[in-house]
Every structure is written in structure tokens, then in C-alpha cells.
Amino acid sequence: MNPLFSVRGLEKRYGARIGCTGIGFDLWPGEVMGIVGESGSGKSTLLSCLAGHLPPDRGEVIYDGRDVLAMSEPERRMLARTDWAFVHQNPRDGLRMAVSAGGNVGERLMAVGARHYGDIRDTATDWLGRVEIASDRIDDRPSAFSGGMQQRLQIARNLVTGPRLVFMDEPTGGLDVSVQARLLDLLRGLVRRMGLSAIIVTHDLAVVRLLADRLMVMKGGECVETGLTDQVLDDPQHAYTQLLVSSVLQV
Amino acid sequence: MNVIELSNVSKTFTLHNQGAAVIPVMSDVTLSVVPGECVGLLGASGAGKSTLMRMIWGNYLAASGRITVAGTDVARAEPREILALRRERMAYVSQFLRVVPRVPTIEVVAEPILLTGTPEDQARDRAAALLARLRIPERLWQLSPTTFSGGEQQRVNIARGFIRQVPVMLLDEPTASLDAANRETVLSLIEEAKARGTAIVGIFHDEAARDRVCDRMIDMARFAA
Numbered sequence: 341m342n343p344l345f346s347v348r349g350l351e352k353r354y355g356a357r358i359g360c361t362g363i364g365f366d367l368w369p370g371e372v373m374g375i376v377g378e379s380g381s382g383k384s385t386l387l388s389c390l391a392g393h394l395p396p397d398r399g400e401v402i403y404d405g406r407d408v409l410a411m412s413e414p415e416r417r418m419l420a421r422t423d424w425a426f427v428h429q430n431p432r433d434g435l436r437m438a439v440s441a442g443g444n445v446g447e448r449l450m451a452v453g454a455r456h457y458g459d460i461r462d463t464a465t466d467w468l469g470r471v472e473i474a475s476d477r478i479d480d481r482p483s484a485f486s487g488g489m490q491q492r493l494q495i496a497r498n499l500v501t502g503p504r505l506v507f508m509d510e511p512t513g514g515l516d517v518s519v520q521a522r523l524l525d526l527l528r529g530l531v532r533r534m535g536l537s538a539i540i541v542t543h544d545l546a547v548v549r550l551l552a553d554r555l556m557v558m559k560g561g562e563c564v565e566t567g568l569t570d571q572v573l574d575d576p577q578h579a580y581t582q583l584l585v586s587s588v589l590q591v
Numbered sequence: 592m593n594v595i596e597l598s599n600v601s602k603t604f605t606l607h608n609q610g611a612a613v614i615p616v617m618s619d620v621t622l623s624v625v626p627g628e629c630v631g632l633l634g635a636s637g638a639g640k641s642t643l644m645r646m647i648w649g650n651y652l653a654a655s656g657r658i659t660v661a662g663t664d665v666a667r668a669e670p671r672e673i674l675a676l677r678r679e680r681m682a683y684v685s686q687f688l689r690v691v692p693r694v695p696t697i698e699v700v701a702e703p704i705l706l707t708g709t710p711e712d713q714a715r716d717r718a719a720a721l722l723a724r725l726r727i728p729e730r731l732w733q734l735s736p737t738t739f740s741g742g743e744q745q746r747v748n749i750a751r752g753f754i755r756q757v758p759v760m761l762l763d764e765p766t767a768s769l770d771a772a773n774r775e776t777v778l779s780l781i782e783e784a785k786a787r788g789t790a791i792v793g794i795f796h797d798e799a800a801r802d803r804v805c806d807r808m809i810d811m812a813r814f815a816a
Contacts, residue, residue: 368671521692528691532706550691554670568649568670575651579607586608 342405344369344537345390345505350399352389358561359385363399365556365566369504372531372538374552374569376545376584382561383541384509390539391426391507392416403505421451425498429510431490435482435497441468442478444497452501467496471526488519492526499530508540512547524550545588549573557581593623593659594758594790595647600656600666601816602642615816616642620656622792622809626758629781629791629804634811640794643811644761647792648683649673661758678706681759684752686767688736688744696739697722697732700750707755721750725776742768753780760784762793766800778803 343366352359360382367373375383388394390401392408401408404423408416420426428434435444445464446454454460465475471492473485482490491511498506511527512520528551531538540551548555548569555572557565557580565578576582601618605611617639624630632640645651646658649665658665661680663672677683682703690699700718705711722732725746731739736747745768752760762781766774774797781804785791795801801808 371671525691525694553674567652568673570650571652571670574645575604577605577652582607 341369343367344371344404345539346400346402347390348400348402350386350389350396350401352385352394352396358382360389360558360561362562367505367537367539369537370535371554372536372540372552374548374555375539375541375558376543376548376555377558378543378584381558383543383558385561386558387507387509387539387541391424392420393426421448422501423504425501425503425506427494427498427506427508427511429513431482431487431494434494435490437481437483440479440481441473441485441493444482444493445500448497448500463500467500468493470530471496472522486519488515488523491515491519491523495523495527495530499534499536502534504537506536506538508538508542510542510544511540512542512544520547527551545573545585557584592625594626594661595622595624595792596657596659597622597647598657600646600658601654602639602646602651603654603816617811617814618816620814624790624792626788626790627785628806629785629793631801631805631808632792632794632811633808638811639814640811641763644683644763644792644794647759648681648761649677678703680757681761682752682755682757683761684748684763684765686745686748686763688748690736692737693735695733696727696736696747699736699747700754703751703755717754718750721754722747725750726773742770742773745769746773749777749780753784756784756787756789758789760789760791760793762791762795764794764796766795766797774800 345367348364350363351361363386375386377383385394389396439447442461442464445467446460449460449463465478468475468478473489473492482493485493512523515523524547540548542548552569555567555569556563557572557578559580565572565576565581572581573585576585598621600620602616604614604616620643632643634640642651646653647660647665653666656666660676663676665673697715697718700722701714704714704717719732727743727746736744739747749765765777769777778800781791795805
């Protein structure tokens, strides 16, 4: 078996300021990696570079044996529509708000060549069910949905094409705690059943404890610690990770 | 043939944000366990019993030494190798139940075998059988265990631990808050696992339980750092 996604010596600068630097890892099929760190630690910059939204200044990004940074724009877009998916923190950034819920899911299918209207609608209905949205809401626009429903719809839109690698930026970020637990449970089930690999950026350690197999801790644009999620959280080695873990308020 | 083998293992905690205090917990731990054997850890609170179990589980990093568990060198393995070990060859019954809030008890118990590819209906049947054996009332199976009593949560944890047949088990006070009937069930589960060849490391404050299931006791004082 080979890694699905490999990153070597990745660096992004904003002028003299470091966005992220010296980042390298291998992600294996079915593995979920969490990237944690406080605001400004470079985790979102890193995710943008990994997902091809931002060109890094240095380094390599290899997906399934292909050099992502050397791809042409159409090739990269095709990858983003088929093998990859990106779940934004704000569902409005990942959904088309003027299109119905069913349309949001169906559009992704059409982008990869689905043409039969009945099949598209059936698949969309099936996916709304999987993310626990009642089928009678299929013709409603996402603007009529709650924040939690919008986030579940965004997940359905992203996963309907059966991607192999999903990037998630604070997927439970703007949601109520009660809705977060439901979404986490849903994501866990989908990741397991579909055998997805995922990279999840979050500052919420409870989210990575439940979703991620392994962790990367970032500070000042650099990775200060990596390892098995529960090992990094329960026996952190780096001073910054110890501070991060000990700062979580106990309920 | 040892299934669990520790050699010259030491553990220290360095608290960087509290004046870089270094707390030595244990040193020169050498321990081996063969299939079907149950080794009990003895020692006062703070002696490092749970820490040693967590190192075998891959949850705490060893400062030095080797920890080989069912063919994997836990002290050096990549996260995915430790996850594979936990999924396929090792189970840990901790004192605390940690679950996603709204997941029903029966799914919490079935999860370890769902992860190894058991079909969902079979996994549920096995989970139901264990929950029944551990006297968790059927009306609670569809509820999340987060609101259960301490003893019920412990039995859910035990069911989750024993749903698979694995070569290595770690048991942290498995009979602590159980009534006599459930304690008896848990001791039988342990005896059945031993008879199948499972190597067990456990912490048992319950002396009668210890005498019944442990083949050997190790006093953590031997490894004081």
C-alpha cells in the first residue's frame, strides 16, 4: 500500500511573514488527520495550500502518485470535483444558496457527467436521507435551513460523488454544541462506511479526539508535534501542546 | 512465546509550563506475558499502574525501552500501525467510558467489530448478547450510555472490550463498581478469554478477583524511578 497524499517541505509566505513552513507528512488511505493550533498558527493557510486554493512557495504535494502542483488548472479542477472534496466552515461558502437542496447535491453529480434527471433526483434524495434531511425538503433552498442543516447539506453535496480525500475547515465551527455532536457522529459514520481519507482543520480538541486518527499541532506556521490523536492529547510532549491541552475548560 | 514484552522501559513526564518540572514515574520495566496468562499490577495510587497500561496501549509515549505487543513495537510504531494493533489484536477496558453523546448503547458496544468489517446485523446481535449477559436492561440499548449509572457505564465498557476475541487485553479495575452477579459475569468473561489464549495485564483492587484470575502479580515498587 502507498500513501494517498504526500506533502514534503511545504512553505507559504505572505511577504516576509511566514504562513506555514517545513510541513511534511504522508496520509494513508482511510486515515483522518487533524490539524490543530490557535488562530494565526497557519493551519488554514496550510489547508488552502493542500487543497490547491493557494499556491505554496516551496514544497511538493503528491496525490495518488501525481504531482498536484505541476497539474494544469483544468486537471486540478477535475480532481477537486471528483476525487477531492472541501467542506467549508461557513456552509454559505460551499453551497449555492439560490439553488434548491436537491439541486445543490445534483449539481455535483452533473459536473461529473450524470445526465438522467430521475437518477440524479433519486441519488440526491438518498443523500439528503444519509445526512438526516427529510426528503420533503428537497425543493427548499438552503437559505430556509438551520445552520446545522446547511452544514449537513454541504457535506452531502461534497460526498455524493464518492471522493477519496476530503478537506474540512472547522466543519463544526459555527454550530450549537447539541448540533455539533450530531454532525460529528454523522461524519464518523460516513468516514467509516466510505473509507474516506480526510484532513480536518479545527481549534476544537474535542472534535479531533472523536474524528481524527492522528494529529498535527501547529504554532507560528510550523508543525511542533505529530502523533496518534489520543497520545498527543493525553501525553503531549511539546510545551505548546501541553498549554493547548491544559487550557481546555472542563465542563 | 511472549505476546507482550517490555524491556528497559522508562517513563517521565516533563511539565514545560510548570517550571519544566520532570516527574520520573518508572524505570527499567521488564515484563513479559504469554498467551492465556493474566498478570496483575500492584502498587499504591501513583505508582504507575495505569501509566504502564497506557504505554502498552500506545496512549503514553515511553521515554526509553521497547514495548512489543502482538508483533508491533508500540514505542516506535506509526499511528496507523498502533491503530491497526488496537483494531485487530488488542482491547482496553478503561475505567471511563468516552463516547459520542447521542450514539445508542448497542452501537457503542458493536463499534469495535464494525471497524473490523463485521456486517451490521451480526455486530448488533453480538452486542445484544453481551449486553444481556451483563444485565443491561433491553429498554436501555437504544439510549446513549452517557446518562447511565457508573456501574452501567462500566458494564457497557466491558461489553465493548469483550465483543472481540483478541490476543491482548488490558483491564483497568474491571470489577470496581459492580454487584456480585455482574462481578461474577465479568470474572467468567476474563476466564473465557484466558482459556482462548488471550494475554491479559490488569489492575484489580478486588483481592478475591485478583486471586481468581491472576496467574502472577507484579509490584510496581520494583520499577520505582
